[in-house]
Amino acid sequence: MLFDWGDTLFHAPHAPAVIVAAARARGVTVSDDDARRMWDELWDAGKTPEELAKGRDLSPQAHRDVWTALFARADRVAPGVSHALYERVMDPASWVPFADTRPTLEALRRRGVKMGVVSNVPRDLRPVFALHGMADLVDAFTHSFEVGAEKPDPAIFRAACRALGVAPAETLMVGDHPEADGGAAKAGLRVYILPAEMDGDVRGLGRVVELVEGSL
Numbered sequence: 001m002l003f004d005w006g007d008t009l010f011h012a013p014h015a016p017a018v019i020v021a022a023a024r025a026r027g028v029t030v031s032d033d034d035a036r037r038m039w040d041e042l043w044d045a046g047k048t049p050e051e052l053a054k055g056r057d058l059s060p061q062a063h064r065d066v067w068t069a070l071f072a073r074a075d076r077v078a079p080g081v082s083h084a085l086y087e088r089v090m091d092p093a094s095w096v097p098f099a100d101t102r103p104t105l106e107a108l109r110r111r112g113v114k115m116g117v118v119s120n121v122p123r124d125l126r127p128v129f130a131l132h133g134m135a136d137l138v139d140a141f142t143h144s145f146e147v148g149a150e151k152p153d154p155a156i157f158r159a160a161c162r163a164l165g166v167a168p169a170e171t172l173m174v175g176d177h178p179e180a181d182g183g184a185a186k187a188g189l190r191v192y193i194l195p196a197e198m199d200g201d202v203r204g205l206g207r208v209v210e211l212v213e214g215s216l
């Protein structure tokens with residue numbers, strides 16, 4: 001089984017708070033609700049095909065350039081918010097697992113499922129999993145910046161299957177983005193896209209265990 005990382009296993013927990021604090025530091029008051037709306041707009045914009053096509057996850061520099069340009073929209077509210085967002089929200093080390101991430105990976109591990117992470121990301125995610133004591137739950141990491149290809153390019157899914165030692169036809173890709181993660185289908189994998197709706201901090205990953213058990 002392959003998992004996407006961002007918004008599938010981990011999430012950025014504090015982006016609206018970063019906006020509020022960065023604006024306040026420049027004498028601008030932003031309400032929590034407005035900050036949440038701003039962040040949701042920026043994050044949704046970051047998932048459009050146009051943004052995905054900019055190669056932002058092929059190198060750390062590209063990542064900084066593309067995301068900072070997008071976040072600059074927030075500088076209309078208070079100059080400097082874009083910088084704060086990039087430095088404090090886009091660092092993978094600041095992301096945290098969903099409440100059901102560890103229980104799901106542990107349940108799959110008990111069932112003997114090989115698990116890999118395949119991510120459009122400019123940095124190694126192993127230390128991030130280690131930070132949360134979950135490095136042992138992932139058998140292989142496949143990062144776009146190392147492969148030289150980004151999702152939805154089938155090449156990165158093929159590389160992830162090779163790293164895991166499992167044939168694409170026997171691999172399920174689990175992600176949150178219909179286009180990016182859905183690209184796995186072109187590489188011959190099956191795909192499960194998580195619903196956008198969430199129950200608080202619970203991502204809904206338990207469905208994947210049900211799929212493995214054949215009870216869904």
Ligand SMILES: [Mg+2]
Pocket residue numbers: 004005006007008175176177
């Ligand atoms: Mg994602």
